[in-house]
Amino acid sequence: MSCAQVAVRKSATEPLLKLRARPLRLALVGNANVGKSVLFGRLTGQYAVVSNYPGTTVALTLGRALIGAEVCDVTDTPGVNAVEGVLSEDELVTRRILETGETDVVIQVADARNLRRGLMLTSQLAAFKLPMVLVLNMADEARTHGVHIDAAGLAASLGIPVVETVATEGRGVAALKDVLANAAVPNPRGDHAGDHAKWAHDMAVQFRRLQPRSAARVQERLSRMVREPATGLPILALVLYVMYLIVGVFGAQTLVGLIENGLFKQFINPAAAFLVNRFVPWAIVRDFLVGEYGLITMGLTYAIAIVLPVVATFFLVFGFLEDSGYIPRLAIFSDRIFRAMGLNGKAVLPMVLGLGCDTMATMTTRILGTPKERLIAVLLLALGIPCSAQLATIFGILGGISFAALMTLFGVVLAQMFLVGFLAARVLPGERSEFMMELPPIRLPHMRNVVYKTVLRVRWYLGEAVPLFLVGTALLFVLSRLGWLAAMTRGLEPLVQGLLGLPARTTEVFVMGFLRRDYGAAGLFRMARAGDLQPVQAVVALTVMTLFVPCVANFLMMVKEQGWKPALGILGVVTVIAIGTGAALNTVLHVLHVSF
Amino acid sequence: MSRSSPAQRLASIEPGTRGHIVRVARDHRDRADRLMALGVTPGASIHVLQQFPSVVFMCDQTELAVEPAVADAILVQIE
Numbered sequence: 001m002s003c004a005q006v007a008v009r010k011s012a013t014e015p016l017l018k019l020r021a022r023p024l025r026l027a028l029v030g031n032a033n034v035g036k037s038v039l040f041g042r043l044t045g046q047y048a049v050v051s052n053y054p055g056t057t058v059a060l061t062l063g064r065a066l067i068g069a070e071v072c073d074v075t076d077t078p079g080v081n082a083v084e085g086v087l088s089e090d091e092l093v094t095r096r097i098l099e100t101g102e103t104d105v106v107i108q109v110a111d112a113r114n115l116r117r118g119l120m121l122t123s124q125l126a127a128f129k130l131p132m133v134l135v136l137n138m139a140d141e142a143r144t145h146g147v148h149i150d151a152a153g154l155a156a157s158l159g160i161p162v163v164e165t166v167a168t169e170g171r172g173v174a175a176l177k178d179v180l181a182n183a184a185v186p187n188p189r190g191d192h193a194g195d196h197a198k199w200a201h202d203m204a205v206q207f208r209r210l211q212p213r214s215a216a217r218v219q220e221r222l223s224r225m226v227r228e229p230a231t232g233l234p235i236l237a238l239v240l241y242v243m244y245l246i247v248g249v250f251g252a253q254t255l256v257g258l259i260e261n262g263l264f265k266q267f268i269n270p271a272a273a274f275l276v277n278r279f280v281p282w283a284i285v286r287d288f289l290v291g292e293y294g295l296i297t298m299g300l301t302y303a304i305a306i307v308l309p310v311v312a313t314f315f316l317v318f319g320f321l322e323d324s325g326y327i328p329r330l331a332i333f334s335d336r337i338f339r340a341m342g343l344n345g346k347a348v349l350p351m352v353l354g355l356g357c358d359t360m361a362t363m364t365t366r367i368l369g370t371p372k373e374r375l376i377a378v379l380l381l382a383l384g385i386p387c388s389a390q391l392a393t394i395f396g397i398l399g400g401i402s403f404a405a406l407m408t409l410f411g412v413v414l415a416q417m418f419l420v421g422f423l424a425a426r427v428l429p430g431e432r433s434e435f436m437m438e439l440p441p442i443r444l445p446h447m448r449n450v451v452y453k454t455v456l457r458v459r460w461y462l463g464e465a466v467p468l469f470l471v472g473t474a475l476l477f478v479l480s481r482l483g484w485l486a487a488m489t490r491g492l493e494p495l496v497q498g499l500l501g502l503p504a505r506t507t508e509v510f511v512m513g514f515l516r517r518d519y520g521a522a523g524l525f526r527m528a529r530a531g532d533l534q535p536v537q538a539v540v541a542l543t544v545m546t547l548f549v550p551c552v553a554n555f556l557m558m559v560k561e562q563g564w565k566p567a568l569g570i571l572g573v574v575t576v577i578a579i580g581t582g583a584a585l586n587t588v589l590h591v592l593h594v595s596f
Numbered sequence: 597m598s599r600s601s602p603a604q605r606l607a608s609i610e611p612g613t614r615g616h617i618v619r620v621a622r623d624h625r626d627r628a629d630r631l632m633a634l635g636v637t638p639g640a641s642i643h644v645l646q647q648f649p650s651v652v653f654m655c656d657q658t659e660l661a662v663e664p665a666v667a668d669a670i671l672v673q674i675e
Binding site: 081082085086111113114116117120145147196197198200201223224227228229329331332333335336339344345433434435436437438439441 | 626627629630631632633634635637638639640645646648649650652656657658659660661662663665666
């Protein structure tokens, strides 16, 4: 074992901090949603995305912290309910780091309110014989709920240091750093060996005092209102409506209008055209920069003017909802629906997350219980969930046409998801797992965390999406120059013009959509603005685009999570469904003479 | 309020009721293990909050939502 030097330590008196060949490795381990990532941020000064629901961290995050005079490597791990028995994919990630000797000291983070559950994990962690420290986080919330813990008594009994913290405020973090040197292998658990639950229960009874009190009246009432159908469903409708107002109206219309018409049409594009025409002597380069498929006139305008405002407003609202604890409660209503689709209510987390970014959400499917559930969830994400960038263009185009147009698109896409899920549940082998899920407390979000998360995600969008956007624009330019675009347009004519009833130019848009469907949709946005797209055509084209696989990055993530064969299978199935649905929708709308 | 009343299945208890978990049926091993990991073990206090569309209850200090089949496997001694 590579960590023998530490693991064989017999007593807490021997100093842990001493000259070492490599940095000391600390791992933050604990139940889901106890604040490991917040503590990670406090220790390392790095930000790991923090939310108020289990499953925000599904992979390891690494960072460095200065403890005393020593630089240590810190690992933030996905939350676990257990580290032995039947484990989910993300729990295995955590178990692996304990098994492989990749860590020298385990910092177990527990929710002070849930001492019993925390101790159950302590009991399992003790089996790895690694030096440990127990952190009782959210000590403030515990106190408001009337939970008092005898930390000193607990420490003496366990034989490891126990520290109470409020990580979001940084309280207790200094104390934690101080006691790290005393990290020790927990005491043997006496005669309860094997029965973690009984031992944890007895320990909790011994060291915890409960004062029945309901200090958090408002919290309780709110929690009840969002959970009960009679009030919860109207609240859900209200939340969606407010979200639509902020993202679909303020973001996609007001802000886009200001930035596109105000900034780009009046200043940036004319200025760029002027400068390029003046200083660039080669026509082809001029065309590449400011022509019809120009990098600035098309690529940058789409990315910054059309998509960015919506991505930013969406992540702001979304971050607020994430931290409020509202999103997991949607599982209560959706469990029955998801069960028909071979999933359970927990699947609401990756699905809602997909509205932010399908690629990230594909990774989050790890929190689901069985391989079959993960495959179905990945398929449905690829098929039906529009990401924020794409929502931008959907709201932008259809919001300008009519509410009925918007509802048609969402209706068709949701129905298609349900149908595909329903069939997949019956066709694919394997089982679904039963629905049992922890609901995080309802909290008023810290606006600082919400804003910080939004900034981080917008920066990520700019860093990851914009370059690809520009590559797509360049690709289109090259294809158009070589005459291939015209050839493809002719080749796909029966499909695009015949079957889907769309203008020939839409083919270009679909080429872009293959890279990222929101670019495709952004192309549609421009066509719609120019009046080249009838309302029915806009609805059909956007429906097809929404049902496509989201983007190259999402496809690669599918390959990473599921392997090549399932990923290619999903790509094929999704493409056929997208075009088939588009053709059917086009026919139905024409037969019924719908014009929106 | 009699102490001797028999244990009831969580799925059939009125919302608002409080009690203690006496047993988690082990006929479905996976289920019992997962429940245990969430803190649903004999001795834990329980407060039933809702039965539909999902069963929601407070177990110790954790709020949990489960499907009816799962709630059926949890036996509660009502206080």
